Amino acid sequence: MASIELSAKLPSKHKISFVDLKTQQQALRLKLDIAIAKVLDHGLYILGPEVAELEATLAQFCGVKHVISCANGTDALILGLMAQGCLTQQDAIFVPTFTFSATAEAIVLSGGTPVFIDVLPDTFNMDPASLEQGIQLTKKLGYKPRGIIPVDLFGQPANYQMIETLARKNQLWVMADGAQSFGASYKGKRVGNIGKLATTSFFPVKPLGCYGDGGAVFTNDDEISQIIKSLRVHGQGTHKYDNVRIGLNSRLDTLQAAILLEKLKIFEKEIKQRNDIATRYNNGLKDVVRVPCIMEDTNSVWAQYTIRLPSFIQRTQIVDELHKLGIPTMIYYVTPLHLQTAYRHYPRASESGLVVSEQLSQEVLSLPMHPYLDPDQQDYIIHAIKELCQI
Numbered sequence: 001m002a003s004i005e006l007s008a009k010l011p012s013k014h015k016i017s018f019v020d021l022k023t024q025q026q027a028l029r030l031k032l033d034i035a036i037a038k039v040l041d042h043g044l045y046i047l048g049p050e051v052a053e054l055e056a057t058l059a060q061f062c063g064v065k066h067v068i069s070c071a072n073g074t075d076a077l078i079l080g081l082m083a084q085g086c087l088t089q090q091d092a093i094f095v096p097t098f099t100f101s102a103t104a105e106a107i108v109l110s111g112g113t114p115v116f117i118d119v120l121p122d123t124f125n126m127d128p129a130s131l132e133q134g135i136q137l138t139k140k141l142g143y144k145p146r147g148i149i150p151v152d153l154f155g156q157p158a159n160y161q162m163i164e165t166l167a168r169k170n171q172l173w174v175m176a177d178g179a180q181s182f183g184a185s186y187k188g189k190r191v192g193n194i195g196k197l198a199t200t201s202f203f204p205v206k207p208l209g210c211y212g213d214g215g216a217v218f219t220n221d222d223e224i225s226q227i228i229k230s231l232r233v234h235g236q237g238t239h240k241y242d243n244v245r246i247g248l249n250s251r252l253d254t255l256q257a258a259i260l261l262e263k264l265k266i267f268e269k270e271i272k273q274r275n276d277i278a279t280r281y282n283n284g285l286k287d288v289v290r291v292p293c294i295m296e297d298t299n300s301v302w303a304q305y306t307i308r309l310p311s312f313i314q315r316t317q318i319v320d321e322l323h324k325l326g327i328p329t330m331i332y333y334v335t336p337l338h339l340q341t342a343y344r345h346y347p348r349a350s351e352s353g354l355v356v357s358e359q360l361s362q363e364v365l366s367l368p369m370h371p372y373l374d375p376d377q378q379d380y381i382i383h384a385i386k387e388l389c390q391i
């Protein structure tokens with residue numbers, strides 16, 4: 001592939017960011033300064049009033065009864081697992097292999113065994129057929145299937161209808177890893193109100209991000225909510241120094257809650273902008289690459305816009321060429337978890353490999369995606385990919 005001479009020129013206004021947090025900050029700066037100053041004035045840095053206010057606002061936003069904020073999205077998964085009782089290595093928890101490592105890491109840290117499941121080639125989310133295969137196989141291997149952690153990859157909710165049917169049939173719980181999908185919806189329900197529990201992350205580049213680490217657990221179950229509130233403060237009982245269980249130190253800082261409250265006010269608008277950008281990409285790119293597929297009755301928050309390159313294309317070359325043209329890209333994910341050093345000894349749904357995930361890891365490419373990408377920048381990206389992917 002020869003270096004290309006682009007007919008369109010890079011819009012000079014500003015350089016293209018993979019995720020642009022600066023423009024959003026400029027728009028909110030005054031309000032953020034006031035919100036931060038308020039916390040500095042009252043000085044309640046841990047579990048201050050903004051934390052409770054954020055939890056109530058998030059609960060209302062997604063229509064769930066309880067929101068328990070915590071230190072990060074990985075802890076949210078760990079807290080959700082701990083709240084459902086102790087796990088042993090005989091306890092099998094099913095996770096997609098095509099995800100960020102934290103989903104499986106939380107299971108191992110909680111004492112259980114992750115079982116890796118393949119994903120669907122069009123949505124990149126957990127494949128119910130592979131899940132069924134995984135459940136049967138782990139039973140044969142002598143494990144006790146306990147729960148499923150579907151991941152809403154790149155912002156699109158997984159196929160919960162089929163997953164929950166399998167869960168009921170096998171008496172498993174479902175905890176949704178919504179680290180990438182907060183704000184999305186599935187069959188009229190918002191992420192947070194799907195599954196027995198759901199979790200999310202407020203890591204800065206997630207669709208709703210703070211200025212540091214943060215996370216939350218969502219549930220309609222009163223008892224689980226009480227347990228998680230105790231777990232995030234070292235397993236605290238009714239008094240501060242009364243410990244009724246082993247817990248963690250995992251709270252969301254008051255400052256981060258104050259920041260999130262301001263960001264939440266523009267979140268709906270940003271979700272709409274992300275969807276408009278995805279539509280523009282889809283229309284511009286659908287004839288040259290495989291564009292993302294969103295299921296019926298499902299809305300994505302487009303944490304990532306991820307295409308699949310045609311097999312005759314050398315991905316490393318495309319990445320280099322785009323980089324030279326000032327277009328940043330990322331590969332989510334280069335190696336599925338079942339092939340990684342830390343995870344390859346855990347069970348997987350099929351001994352012959354998780355072929356869809358293995359193939360996707362070779363073909364995927366994530367493009368710049370954030371609410372402040374302007375149409376000129378987008379057209380330039382579309383144009384560059386079209387020229388690079390022509391036969």
Ligand SMILES: *Cc1c(COP(=O)(O)O)cnc(C)c1O
Nearest residue numbers: 072073074100102103179201203
């Ligand atoms: C980001 C992410 C996490 C972890 O969130 P942190 O806040 O970084 O701990 C977990 N699962 C998925 C799918 C993620 O994308």
